[in-house]
Amino acid sequence: xxxxxxxxxxxxxxxxxxxxxxxxxxxxxxxxxxxxxxxxxxxxxxxxxxxxxxxxxxxxxxxxxxxxxxxxxxxxxxxxxxxxxxxxxxxxxxxxxxxxxxxxxxxxxxxxxxxxxxxxxxxxxxxxxxxxxxxxxxxxxxxxxxxxxxxxxxxxxxxxxxxxxxxxxxxxxxxxxxxxxxxxxxxxxxxxxxxxxxxxxxxxxxxxxxxxxxxxxxxxxxxxxxxxxxxxxxxxxxxxxxxxxxxxxxxxxxxxxxxxxxxxxxxxxxxxxxxxxxxxxxxxxxxxxxxxxxxxxxxxxxxxxxxxxxxxxxxxxxxxxxxxxxxxxxxxxxxxxxxxxxxxxxxxxxxxxxxxxxxxxxxxxxxxxxxxxxxxxxxxxxxxx
Numbered sequence: 001x002x003x004x005x006x007x008x009x010x011x012x013x014x015x016x017x018x019x020x021x022x023x024x025x026x027x028x029x030x031x032x033x034x035x036x037x038x039x040x041x042x043x044x045x046x047x048x049x050x051x052x053x054x055x056x057x058x059x060x061x062x063x064x065x066x067x068x069x070x071x072x073x074x075x076x077x078x079x080x081x082x083x084x085x086x087x088x089x090x091x092x093x094x095x096x097x098x099x100x101x102x103x104x105x106x107x108x109x110x111x112x113x114x115x116x117x118x119x120x121x122x123x124x125x126x127x128x129x130x131x132x133x134x135x136x137x138x139x140x141x142x143x144x145x146x147x148x149x150x151x152x153x154x155x156x157x158x159x160x161x162x163x164x165x166x167x168x169x170x171x172x173x174x175x176x177x178x179x180x181x182x183x184x185x186x187x188x189x190x191x192x193x194x195x196x197x198x199x200x201x202x203x204x205x206x207x208x209x210x211x212x213x214x215x216x217x218x219x220x221x222x223x224x225x226x227x228x229x230x231x232x233x234x235x236x237x238x239x240x241x242x243x244x245x246x247x248x249x250x251x252x253x254x255x256x257x258x259x260x261x262x263x264x265x266x267x268x269x270x271x272x273x274x275x276x277x278x279x280x281x282x283x284x285x286x287x288x289x290x291x292x293x294x295x296x297x298x299x300x301x302x303x304x305x306x307x308x309x310x311x312x313x314x315x316x317x318x319x320x321x322x323x324x325x326x327x328x329x330x331x332x333x334x335x336x337x338x339x340x341x342x343x344x345x346x347x348x349x350x351x352x353x354x355x356x357x358x359x360x361x362x363x364x365x366x367x368x369x370x371x372x373x374x375x376x377x378x379x380x381x382x383x384x385x
Contacts, residue, residue: 059224082121
């Protein structure tokens with residue numbers, strides 16, 4: 001295994017602190033700007049759970065922190081220019097969407113264009129590891145399929161992070177965990193540029209998070225959620241898919257497991273009902289936790305833990321091997337399941353209330369619970385995701 005170099009750790013720490021400081025200082029400015037340009041979510045239907053206008057477009061502060069940190073600590077390579085240019089396109093699209101609520105199809109086309117910008121500058125998945133460990137072919141050369149598969153990956157992860165942005169601090173916290181996971185992996189496999197990129201992204205999220213935790217003072221909006229997804233997708237291409245090992249197939253899906261699972265489940269659920277995959281609903285994993293009786297803070301904390309378990313498994317997979325990582329993931333999963341069962345049993349016993357019998361009763365209980373200080377939903381209830 002490559003030796004972790006102390007200068008790389010130092011530069012990564014400096015990039016993280018710079019990005020965090022810029023995001024922390026610029027978020028109040030972005031908040032005032034959002035009010036001025038009309039990027040404000042006003043509760044106007046049953047899907048909005050907050051009871052007063054809350055500005056969005058807060059992801060602009062994350063973008064500022066990330067961009068400044070990257071320009072200071074990294075040379076502008078061809079791949080980096082492509083990622084930054086595509087990121088700028090995504091941010092501009094997000095700003096317009098936060099102000100004017102753009103239709104889904106034009107947004108999707110612009111996201112494809114931004115992905116193509118990154119791909120044409122060298123950010124491509126040229127091969128995939130063969131998940132069949134008994135095969136004589138260790139990896140698959142993609143050839144002409146490289147471009148469509150890479151575009152599909154980038155657009156898919158961009159929208160996956162966007163869709164999971166449904167509770168205060170959820171997408172920002174999950175993106176922080178994913179970024180830190182990739183940072184540790186990049187340090188362990190001696191990828192200094194990827195380490196600095198992920199450190200800058202994590203720093204931007206950390207600087208914005210105090211304003212976004214429940215009760216949120218500002219939402220990151222599509223400006224932030226799509227930008228985070230785009231950068232995570234492109235950086236994972238640079239740092240993970242290049243290895244001729246099984247980890248290049250499994251690690252990205254572990255690192256981004258929560259948004260990927262939620263998005264796939266949402267698409268299958270909507271298609272099974274005869275609806276468009278873009279139809280908004282209340283079936284996301286965070287909605288289900290709220291309907292089970294968790295407060296918003298408890299639901300977010302639980303999803304943080306799940307993301308951290310998946311991230312730890314990804315790190316273990318790159319450092320101690322496949323078999324040990326699988327046992328590690330299994331052990332953590334069992335521990336989490338038992339802890340959840342104990343918590344639910346204790347919660348039910350302490351309240352003395354029977355579980356809800358139908359969807360209507362769950363919704364009534366949900367609304368009653370959120371009538372206090374925990375009644376602020378994030379982006380999932382501020383747009384048609």
